[in-house]
Amino acid sequence: MSITKKLVMPAALAALVGSTSFASAATEINWWHGMGGTNGDRINKMAEDFNASQSDYKVVPTYKGNYSEVMTGAIAAFRAKQQPHIVQVFEVGTATMMAAKGAIYPVEKMMNDAGVPFDKSDYLPAVVSYYQTPEGELLSMPFNSSTPVMWYNKDAFKKAGVAKVPETWNEVKDASDKLRAAGYKCGFSFGWQSWVMIETFGAWHNSPMSTRENGFAGLDVEFTFNNDLMKKHFNNLASWSKDGTFAYGGRRGDSLPMFVNQECGIWMNTSAYYGALKTQAKFDFGQAMLPYYDDVVEKPQNSIIGGATLWVLQGHDKEEYKGVAEFMKYLSSPDVQAWWHQETGYVPITNAAYELSKKQGFYEKNPGTDIAIQQLSLNEPTSNSRGVRFGNFVQIRDVINEEMEAIWSGDKTAEQGLDDAVKRGNDLLRKFEKANK
Numbered sequence: 001m002s003i004t005k006k007l008v009m010p011a012a013l014a015a016l017v018g019s020t021s022f023a024s025a026a027t028e029i030n031w032w033h034g035m036g037g038t039n040g041d042r043i044n045k046m047a048e049d050f051n052a053s054q055s056d057y058k059v060v061p062t063y064k065g066n067y068s069e070v071m072t073g074a075i076a077a078f079r080a081k082q083q084p085h086i087v088q089v090f091e092v093g094t095a096t097m098m099a100a101k102g103a104i105y106p107v108e109k110m111m112n113d114a115g116v117p118f119d120k121s122d123y124l125p126a127v128v129s130y131y132q133t134p135e136g137e138l139l140s141m142p143f144n145s146s147t148p149v150m151w152y153n154k155d156a157f158k159k160a161g162v163a164k165v166p167e168t169w170n171e172v173k174d175a176s177d178k179l180r181a182a183g184y185k186c187g188f189s190f191g192w193q194s195w196v197m198i199e200t201f202g203a204w205h206n207s208p209m210s211t212r213e214n215g216f217a218g219l220d221v222e223f224t225f226n227n228d229l230m231k232k233h234f235n236n237l238a239s240w241s242k243d244g245t246f247a248y249g250g251r252r253g254d255s256l257p258m259f260v261n262q263e264c265g266i267w268m269n270t271s272a273y274y275g276a277l278k279t280q281a282k283f284d285f286g287q288a289m290l291p292y293y294d295d296v297v298e299k300p301q302n303s304i305i306g307g308a309t310l311w312v313l314q315g316h317d318k319e320e321y322k323g324v325a326e327f328m329k330y331l332s333s334p335d336v337q338a339w340w341h342q343e344t345g346y347v348p349i350t351n352a353a354y355e356l357s358k359k360q361g362f363y364e365k366n367p368g369t370d371i372a373i374q375q376l377s378l379n380e381p382t383s384n385s386r387g388v389r390f391g392n393f394v395q396i397r398d399v400i401n402e403e404m405e406a407i408w409s410g411d412k413t414a415e416q417g418l419d420d421a422v423k424r425g426n427d428l429l430r431k432f433e434k435a436n437k
Contacts, residue, residue, distance in 0.1 A: 002270070005164060009030050010140075010356070014388055021132065021402055025317055026055060026056060026057060026058045027056060027057050027058070027320055027323050028057075028058050028320075029057055029058065029059045029060065029085045029086065029320065029323045029324055029327060030060050030062065030084035030085050030086070031043075031047065031059055031060065031061045031064060031084060031085065031086040031087075031088075031310075032061075032062050032064045032070055032073070032074055032084045032086070032087045032088065032329075032336070033061055033062070033063065033064065033070065033087075033088040034063070034064060034066050034067040034069070034070040034088055034090070034308070035063065035088070035144075036063055038275060038276075038279075039144075039275070039344060040063055040346070041265070042340065042343060043061050044061055046330075046331065046336060046340070047059040047060070047061045049336075050327055050330045050331075053330070054326075055171070056323065056326075057323035057324075057326060057327065059327050060376075062084070063271045067088075067089070067090035067093070067308060068090075068093075068337055068394050070087060070088060070089065070351075071087070071089045071090070071093045071096065071097070071394075072312060074087040074089075074242055074311075074313065075100055075103065078100070078103045078313055078314075078315070081315065083103075083313045083315055084313065085239065085312065085313065085316055085320060085321075085323075085324050086309045086310050086311070086312060086313075086324060087310070087311050087313060087328075088143065088144075088310055088311075089140070089308055089309060089311050090306070090307065090308045091130065091305060091306055091307060091308065091387070092393040092394060092397060093308075093386075093394065094130070094131065094139075094140075094389055094394070095170060095215065095389050095390055095391045095393065095432075096391060096392070096393070096394070097139075097140070097311055097326065097344065098139065099391060099432075099435075099436045102168070102314060103313055103314055104139065104146065104311060104313065104314065105312040105313065105314045105321070106133075106137055106138065106139050106140075106221070106312075107138055107139060107140050107141045107310070107311070107312055107328065108120070108137050108138040108139075109137070110312050110324065110325060111325050111328065111329075113321065114321055114322045114324070114325035114326075115322075115325075116322070116325035116326060116328070116329050117329070118325075120138055122332070122350045122351060122352060123142060123332075123349055123350055123351070123352065124142075124145075124347065124349060124350065124373070124376065124377070125376055125377075126147045126302065126304075126305065126350070126376035127142045127305055127347065127349050127376070128142060128349075129386060129387075130304075130305055130386065130387045130389075131309055134216070134217070136175055137321060139308040139311070140309035140310060140311040140312075141309055141311075141312075141328050141332070142309050142349040143305040143307070143308060143309055143310045143331065143349070144272065144307040144308050144340075144344070144346045145305045145306070145309075145346055145347050145349055146194040146202050146270040146271045146272040146303055146305065146306050146307045146345065146346050146347060146372060147200070147270070147271055147303040147304065147306065147347065147372045147375055147376050147410075148192070148195065148269060148270055148271070148290060148303060148306070149268070149269075149270070149271045149287045149288065149290065149371050149372055149375065150166070150266060150267075150268050150288045150289065150290050150291065150365060151259060151266070151267045151269065151273070151277065151285060151286070151287050151291065152165060152265060152266050152285065152286055152287070152288060153265045153266070153283055153284075153285055154283070154284040154285060155283040155284050156179060156182070156184060156262060156265035156283070156287050157175070157179075157265065159182050160175075160178040160179045160181065160182035160184070160265065161178055161182070162175045162179065162265075162289075165286070165288045166266075166291055167288075167289070167291060167292070168289075168292060168293065168294045169236070169291045169292065169293050171234075171291065172187070172188060172266065172323070173187070173240070174244060175187065175265070175266065176188055176240070176245040176265075176266070177344045179247070179264075179265040179266075180244055180245070184262070184264065184265050185244065185258075185263040185264065186244050186245065186246065186247035186249065186258070186263060186264040187240075187244070187245045187246065187247045187254040187256045187264060187265060187266060187267075187269065188245070188246055188247075188264055188266035188267065189246065189247050189248065189254045189259065189264045189266075189267055190255065190267065190268035190269060191249070191250065191253050191254065191256065191267075191268075191269040191270075192251070192252055192253070192269060192270065192306070193251060193253070193400075193401065193404055194397045194400040194401060195246075195306055195397075196268055196269065197233070197237070197268075197404070198225055198230065198400065199304060199387075199388050200290070200303050200304050201230075201233065201290075201305060202229075202230070202384065203301060203302065203304045203384060203385035203386075203387070204290055204292055204300045204301060204302070204303055204385075205229060205292060205293065205296055205297050205300070206297065206301040206382055206384050206385055207227065207229050207230075207384060208224055208225075208383070208384045209223065209225045209384075209388055210222060210223045210224055210225070210388070210390070211224060213383040213386070214383065214384065214386065214387065214388045214389065214390075215388055215389040215390045215391075216383070216386060216387075216389050217383075219391065219429075219432065219433040219436060220431075220433060221390065221399065221429055221436075222426055222429070223421075223422040223425045223426055223429070224420070224422070225418065225421075226418035226419050226422045229293075229296060230418055231414050231415055231418060232293075233293070234404075234407060234417070234418060235413075235414040236406070237407070237408070237414075238407050238413070238414050239409065240410050244338075244411075247263070247264060248405070248408045250412060251401050253269065253270075253273070255267065256269070256273065256276065256280075259281075260277070260280045260281055262283065263356070264386055267422075268290065270306055270307075270345075271287065271345045271346070271347065271371065271372035272307065272322070272344055272346050273345060274287075274344060274345025274347045274369065275344045285294035286367070286368045287368040287369070287371045287372075288368065288371060288377070289371060289374070289375055292302060299382070299398070300375075300378060301378065301379050301381075301385045302375065302376060302378045302379050302380075302381055302383065302385050303372075303375040303376055303378075304376075304385065304387045304388070305347075305376065305387060306385070307346060307373050310328070310331075312324055320422055332350055334350065334352040334353045334355075334356045335356070336353075337349055337350055337352075337353030338353045338356040338357045338360065338362075341353060341354075341357060342357060342362050342366075342369075345369070345372070347373050347376065348373070354373060357370075371424070390429060390432075391428075391429065391432030391433065391436065392428040392429065392431060392432040395428055396425045396428050396429070399424045399425055399428065400425065403417040403418070403420050403421035403424075404417065404421075
């Protein structure tokens with residue numbers, strides 16, 4: 001054996017041992033999320049790319065079921081002292097997370113404590129304002145934010161002679177009549193019905209869903225969405241459900257096949273279905289702003305966000321939070337956010353990601369893909385259109401869904417269903433208020 005080999009082998013061995021010990025020293029960051037399928041694959045890719053970009057931290061994403069299951073599972077894990085560092089929670093869980101005393105590490109404070117640069121002005125105002133305290137502190141990191149839009153089948157419109165994309169509800173009715181006359185089973189359907197047809201519909205018409213600034217100003221809140229505007233709208237929907245203008249297809253995204261299979265020519269649901277429609281729709285489709293009643297308002301106000309944010313849980317070491325902060329910074333970077341936005345239809349959470357998407361020509365090549373951003377930024381949000389923040393809102397949405405289904409089936413009138421939804425919802429609000437005083 002030569003002297004050279006004798007020298008090289010120990011050096012190589014030392015390098016191998018050194019790299020192994022270094023790799024094993026990587027600080028693990030656990031991220032629980034509620035995205036399966038293709039979006040779950042995209043989450044895995046972002047974690048893998050971050051892990052490959054540095055060697056100090058390793059983010060481990062884990063799918064934990066739907067949004068409700070992720071939130072309740074994370075709270076249970078915290079009580080058992082087995083909590084992840086990061087948990088993805090949908091927007092209606094905001095008040096519940098805020099009330100989880102001692103469990104939450106506000107993301108703005110966490111970023112500052114970790115010494116990682118963070119500027120709230122980088123984020124789209126309509127997105128970041130939803131997750132702030134009354135004092136302006138950001139509680140959770142915006143991640144997958146969306147808003148409802150109106151998807152439409154361009155080929156069906158052409159076949160049915162619908163020359164203009166509807167802007168008002170009267171125009172939606174006229175377009176639906178033409179679609180049905182052309183052989184389509186129904187004019188329109190929608191999903192996530194409480195979010196789209198009550199929460200966003202109210203904001204779109206600058207009409208409150210409740211007292212106390214839709215729950216942002218306090219727990220002593222009362223629902224008011226059984227108002228004249230909502231009863232007018234639900235009477236129309238109930239009537240249209242009888243003649244095929246509107247067809248109900250389920251509470252969340254269950255009605256997607258009705259649009260993809262060309263049963264309905266119009267579908268109102270989250271902008272985040274862009275990725276799914278790109279792969280599933282065998283026709284030319286577009287997206288447009290939600291319709292409004294032009295005899296109620298001269299023009300729409302603004303839509304509200306849905307989707308989820310990333311909450312940081314207490315109980316971990318300082319060095320681990322440094323890794324969490326670095327990962328949050330990475331996720332918010334223009335390249336990552338522009339990619340996520342263009343792949344999924346979720347809005348870019350930062351101005352820089354939006355500008356990068358424009359510079360890359362994404363909106364020119366894919367007309368309509370900036371509709372969600374336009375809707376969210378249409379006007380300065382009011383106390384009626386900033387969003388909604390209610391305790392027990394996961395359960396309340398179930399109540400609203402039950403009452404809406406009773407209206408569609410004809411078991412209740414619009415007035416009965418809305419009044420009952422308000423009464424039952426208020427009971428749950430009082431329970432939450434009592435438990436968190």
